[in-house]
Amino acid sequence: MEIPWSKPYWGQAEMAPRPRSKSRQGWPPYLYPNRDGYKYRHPVTRKETWMGTDKAKAFAAAKKLNALLMPTNNLVDRVVGSKETVADAIAVFRQDDVPARGWAPKTAEVYESVIRRIEAGLGKRAVEGVTVKDCAEFIRGVTPSDRARQQFRLVLGWIMACAVQEGWIDANPVHATRRFTHERKRTRLTKEIYDAIWAKAEPWLRLAMDLSLVTLLRREDIVSLKFADVRDGFLWVVPQKTEGTSLVKLKIKVGEQLAILLSQARDSVVSPFVVHRLPDRARPSDKRATARVHHTQVLPEQLTRAFQDARDAAGVGGDSPPSFHEIRSLGGALVRDAGWTTEEVQALMGHASKSMTEHYLDGHDAPWTEVSPPPVLGTRQPN
Structure with missing residues (x-):
């Protein structure tokens, strides 16, 4: 994700001082007369600082500043090396x-x-x-x-x-240095907003949304799910974000709602992926995205765009609309309100710390209508 950072001034080249006039021969670089005294000009930022009227003190201070701000001019470094x-x-x-x-x-x-x-x-x-x-x-x-x-x-x-x-x-x-904090600007996804987006979504996107709501899996893991990952009554997942780091491995029991969703996924399109779609137009294999291993595969970016399109079509979210990722926090809040402990939600989310799970659940404190015990999360039956 490209962030519009501004260019730091430290990235600019150091400015060389102007040649000294004959009247100021022997003066330290970047020290200049100013009214009845002296001023020092920062060699990088060009900011000027009043140095007082005492010539000896101004000269001494300028020499020290140059040694700090112009390390290449340090005579000791010239002898002992950089x-x-x-x-x-x-x-x-x-x-x-x-x-x-x-x-x-x-x-x-x-x-x-x-x-x-x-x-x-x-x-x-x-x-x-x-x-x-x-x-x-x-x-x-x-x-x-x-x-x-x-x-x-x-x-x-x-x-x-x-x-x-x-x-x-x-x-x-x-x-x-100071720690910087920022307030969350993204609107939390509520069940009402979720339902409005779901109503505008294509069938494959509805499936992806419901799978994320039930399993609390991230976008990348949802589109990577394969039917082969379902065995012995469980859905076996190694979250991509934690693979190779915290070594989190999830063994999610296939309960009633998850079984319904997996059944819905087995449609007329032959695909190894649970969430899949036929491409809008066929492309030669050498023209496909390098990350795509099957023509029915949905890439994470496609899922994000489709969710945004459905959200915009529903006209929900306000100035800071929720993203697909917010489904995780909504699903976590739903199972918590249905009786799960924070530790149980943490295990399903694959978080290394309880504080991270609490961060996801924060902002979902409004009371919810009565729901059935987990893992029933309000997903829909097939038509």
């Missing part, structure tokens, strides 16, 4: 940490985009010279979104932690 940079820490993070995290391809793509932005903005900086203020200014400057800022803070913290672990610095400056 220090480890943020780019070096990023290289360690990519080599040692990223493979162990087992990110799904789309998650890895999002994080790599963040890493590249950090590398462009801070990569040339010596890790030893990166301060809390540097980190805070970078995080604030890279994007106006508090949600995205927190993501940059998280990843930058991981990267600087590598520098600590390598012994290049003693403390992680990112840990002292």
Whole structure:
């Protein structure tokens, strides 16, 4: 997902100071006369700061600032060689940490985009010279979104932690920066909105919606379900988001409602996938999406678009309409209100922590009409 981040000023090249006039020969770079005193111009941001009227103090301060803000001009570094940079820490993070995290391809793509932005903005900086203020200014400057800022803070913290672990610095400056919080803008999906969208959906989308409501599976897992995954009275699922990380494996009992949905899925179209559809037009195999292994397969993006189209046709959701993913939280709230404990909902959702499950259930506190014991969740009988 592309986020419209603004370009950070750290990504700009350092500005070289203008040649000194004869009257200012010997002055530290970026120090200028200002009225009866002196001012210092930041070599990167160009922000000017009043330095007072004392020439000796202004010169001393400018020299210290240049040593901090212009590490390439540091005479000690010229002798002993350059220090480890943020780019070096990023290289360690990519080599040692990223493979162990087992990110799904789309998650890895999002994080790599963040890493590249950090590398462009801070990569040339010596890790030893990166301060809390540097980190805070970078995080604030890279994007106006508090949600995205927190993501940059998280990843930058991981990267600087590598520098600590390598012994290049003693403390992680990112840990002292502000945590950014953001309010959920997406409207929670209610049963009334769900029913309105369902009424406008095509049969295959209705099936996908009801399956997600009953099983609490994510979009990617719903479209990946195969009839071969149903055996011995259970639906066997390894959630894609947790595959290779938390090793969550779900063995979902095929109760009455799930059995009805699986029966509905066995229609006249021959397909290995539970949720399937015939393509609008046939395409040669070399023209199909690389992720599609069967011509009846529904891709996650197709499911999202179809849900959005049905939602728009129903005219529901307001300014921040719910996505297909919100079906999980609605289904979790329904089974909780039908008598399940949070721990039972957590197990079905495949969450590693109870707090994450509570986050999904938050916002569904309005009273519900009486429902039958789980797993009966109000799905429909075939016509």
